Amino acid sequence: MKTGRIFGIFAVAAALVSSPVSAQAEQQAMVISGDVKVVKTVTADDGTEQTELADTSVVVPGDKLLFRNNYRNQSTEPVENFKLTNPLSSAVVFAEDNDPALEVSVDGGSTWAALAELTVTNEDGTTRAAQAGDVTHLRWTLKMIQPGETGQVTFNAFVR
Amino acid sequence: MPPMAKVLITSARVISGSILLAIAAPALAEGVPAGTxxxxxxxxxxxxxxxxxxxxxxxxxxxVDELLDVAVASLDPGPIPATTGDAVLTFSVTNTGNGPEAYFLTANPAQAGNDFDPTVDGIAVDTNGNGVYDPGVDEILVGPETTAILDPDQILTVFVLLSVPAAAVDLDQADVDLLAEAVTGTGTPGTTFAGQGENGGDAVVGPNGADDNAIGTIIVGITTVDLVKSASVLDPFGGTTVVPGSVITYTIAATVTGSGSVNGLLITDPIPADTTYVASSLALDGSALTDAADADAGEASDAAGISVDIGTAAGGTDYSVTFDVSVD
Structure with missing residues (x-):
């Protein structure tokens, strides 16, 4: 069995366990925990292709990754105008099959829109339509999250 | 019980395999280095x-784990013309993985359809990087022939040194296969060698199986030149006796035979003793050549004889050199 490579998850879990309830006043209302899986395409005996999620013990260039962010409102009050931002590692490229409505940035998080509405300025001053490979950041916006409510946002990216 | 989890953006499905490949393939060329x-x-x-x-x-x-892969290609523009003796085939070996890797090389001259099997004398690397095999300069690998460690995307030029047996005849062809295999290991794509990648990661066999091969071809072109010299005599009386004053016309017929060509074909002939070269009589294929050493192919003088520089002559061509001498 291979050692898992998800180092950070355990630290956050430990921190949550050790947070005493009495610190409720300082505790943040929301918590986000992320993980990543490798998306494997397998061909079944009948020739159809199916995807499976595998752990990240083996990751090589060209692999498709599924990044997942789980959020939870751990407070007793509703949370409003929740904006979750995920910068994209330079080692991965945004997959073209993500939801086209997903709000992204191709300029490091300055401007935001669906990918199809964004443009990139070339070195010679001309502009072109932004492509999946230009994406630097992703963002999800939720108007309101009720106390105790959980949810998950995900995106796909390929290892460059 | 908490409310049902809300999934805003579901994991997008793979629409088709071709899309996956279209994105994955170019990513390999500039792949993230192993260990990232x-x-x-x-x-x-x-x-x-x-x-x-x-x-x-x-x-x-x-x-990111280490992807093991390699691409081998023939760098020869086509079958390499060879004669009996030595021949060299040129290949490129490219590390298409994302980590430093060395490769075992194997040259196999026993290929189906060969007219003959050449002997592999060795495998050399292009030490000086000029793309041409330089004996004594380019390192000949010792068995088991293994390249140096190549960085990702690094291209190594490799020479396969061959001997063509004397039994080979004109137009015989022979294929030679060069195989490169990742030293860490090969296998079906996805095979994992635990802990053998960069920075303690795993090494994973890439889409090409961490090995690749390519075929190079030699074609035997044995070209020969036959020279036949003949003479005709015209005496001062209209007959054919050799007497002082008779003019002897010499004809040298050169016949080039074979599928290849010969370089630097130079036809020379001294002026026989007791004769004198007849000025301006030198001709190639019926066209007059000047006696002077100048732009045309020929030159002639009493002292030096005649010389016609034909240069490169292809198999199947004929040349005829004529000149006159007078008997002293």
Missing amino acids: LIENTASATYDAGGGEETIDSNTVVLR
Whole structure:
């Protein structure tokens, strides 16, 4: 069995366990925990292709990754105008099959829109339509999250 | 019981395999180096009861493992013309993986359809990087023939040194296969060698199986030149006796035979003793050549004889050189 490579998850879990309830006043209302899986395409005996999620013990260039962010409102009050931002590692490229409505940035998080509405300025001053490979950041916006409510946002990216 | 989890963006499905490949394939050429850590941290801002808050997620870290792969290609523009003796085939070996890797090389001259099997004398690397095999300069690998460690995308030029047996005849062809295999290991794509990648990661066999081969071809072109010299005599009386004053016309017929060509074909002939070269009588294929050493192919004089520089002559061509001498 291979050692898992998800180092950070355990630290956050430990921190949550050790947070005493009495610190409720300082505790943040929301918590986000992320993980990543490798998306494997397998061909079944009948020739159809199916995807499976595998752990990240083996990751090589060209692999498709599924990044997942789980959020939870751990407070007793509703949370409003929740904006979750995920910068994209330079080692991965945004997959073209993500939801086209997903709000992204191709300029490091300055401007935001669906990918199809964004443009990139070339070195010679001309502009072109932004492509999946230009994406630097992703963002999800939720108007309101009720106390105790959980949810998950995900995106796909390929290892460059 | 908590409310049902809300999935805003579901995992998008793979629409078709071709899309997956279309994205994955170009990513390999500039693949992330083995051992790279990919880190991902999300953050969020929101309005809670007490005002705006900002939080970070945990940081997910994964390490990119080493992909083992290689591409071998023939660098020869086509079958390499060869005669009996030595021949050299040129190949490129490219590390198409994402980590430093060395490769075992194997040259196999026993290929189906060969008219003959050449002997592999050795495998050399292009030490001086000029793309041409230089005996004594380019390193000949010793068995088991193994390249130096190549960085990702690094291209090595490799020479396969061959001997063509004397039994080979004109137009015989022979294929030679060069195989390169990752030293760490080969196998079906996805085969994993635990802990053998860069920085303690795994090494994973890439889409091409971590080995590749290519065929180079030699074609035997044995070209020969036959010279036949003949003479005709015209005496001062209209007959054919050799007497002082008779003019002897010499004809040298050159016949080039074979599928290849010969370089530097130079036809020379001294002026026989007791004769004198007849000025301006030198001709090639019926066209007069000047006696002077100048732009045309020929030159002639009493002292030096005649010389016609034909240069490169292809198999199947004929040349006829004529000149006159007078008997002293």
